[in-house]
Amino acid sequence: HSTASNGVVTAAQQRHADVFSLDGKLALITGGGTGIGLEIARCMAEAGATVVITGRREAVLQDAVADLGDSVEYLVNDITDLGSIDGMVAHVEATYGPLDILVNNAGINLKKPALEVTDEEFSRILHTNLHSVFALTRACAARMVARRKGVILMISSMAAYYGIDRVVAYAASKSAVEGMVKVLASEFSGRNVRVNAIAPGFIETEMSRTAMNSDPDRRDRAMRRTPMGSFGKPEDIGHAAVFLASDAARYITGASLPVDGGNSIGF
Ligand code: NDP
Known part of the structure; x- marks a missing residue:
């Protein structure tokens, strides 16, 4: 049995906790002040990381x-x-030590019919969501590869996979x-x-509220397309x-994990 009734942690419980723990790890999270990034930061700190x-x-x-x-x-x-x-x-490594985890979370969206998107707008989205992600990943990965240790996560989107109208540059990025x-x-x-992506579905944050509010039908349509019948919370992405x-995911690399209430089952 893994449960000790007297509040003492059993060996099995400790092994379970250890494999999911981020104790002693250092994580860098872009765009960590709001929305999904904020909850990834909270979850990683709760798992023992310095963030x-x-x-x-x-x-x-x-x-x-x-x-x-404090962490x-x-x-x-x-x-x-x-x-x-x-x-x-x-600067991060000189101040806090070697980076174990990079989370490329910062991103911007633009909701407009494709034919109205200007070159400047297209470049701006691609620059933030793609080129910057590559440049930061290269800087961190160079150090991780040299140390033979590291995890890189991309916060992608189901917009990468499905034809969601009016997000042409975002989907491309x-x-x-x-x-x-x-x-x-x-x-x-x-x-x-290891390098993996998380592909969130509809998650309630400032970004998605802005998108939903700009189109009154959008919320209903999104809900109809979400088998679990509710939008996700930022901490759902944090836990993933x-x-x-x-180390629980030690054998997972090159994957994209949908966290989307079933959107990826198909519409
Ligand atoms: P938010 O707008 O709340 O968060 C975006 C964060 O990125 C902000 O903290 C912002 O901070 C930061 N950021 C934006 N541009 C830059 C920049 N140039 N340099 C540094 N930081 C920047 O949105 P979400 O939390 O919803 O989005 C987080 C990620 O999740 C994004 O990559 C988004 O594409 C993705 N996602 C979100 C979904 C959703 O439904 N919400 C669905 C699928 C994916 P500041 O403005 O202060 O720089």
Whole structure:
């Protein structure tokens, strides 16, 4: 039996806790001040990690750190500033130690019919959601590969897989990230650096509320397409991220895990 009735942790319970634990690990989470990133930070901190969150707005990050507690630190950084990335990673490692986990969570959306999307808008989405993700991943992976240890997670989207109207640039960026996951996972597979994606469905955050509010029918349509009948919570992504970052997922690389209430069953 794994349950001790007197409140003492049994050996089996301890083994279970250890395999899912992030104790002693250092995680860098982009866009960790809000929404999904904030809950990934909370879940990883609760799993024992030291967490560094980034974003462009200092006040938002300060509030997040005050909420999340002592094991979470912040760094103001705009990931689209590619020239700042290597220095940022070097600073994180000099201050907190070797990075074990990178979560590429920061992202932006643009909801517009494809024919109305300008070149500038298309480039902006691709630059934030794809090029910056590549540049930060390269900076972190170089260090992880050298140490033969690391986990990289991409927060993708079901928009990478399904034809969701009016997100042409966003879908292109997320599909490209999914493609990148497989190549990176393959290249790093002999170096003990795992690379995986999480593909969230409809998760209630500021980003999705803005999208839903701009189109009154959208919420109903989204709900009809979600077999489990409710939208996800940011912590649903947080728990999946802890699993994929932990030793419990030690044999998982190059995968994309849908966390979507069944959207991926098919419409
Ligand atoms: P939010 O808008 O709440 O979070 C996005 C975060 O990214 C913010 O904290 C923002 O902080 C940060 N960010 C944006 N641009 C930059 C930048 N240039 N440099 C650094 N940080 C940046 O949205 P969500 O939490 O919903 O989204 C998080 C991720 O989840 C995204 O990648 C999104 O595509 C994905 N996702 C979300 C879904 C949903 O239903 N909500 C569904 C599928 C995927 P700041 O503005 O201060 O820089």
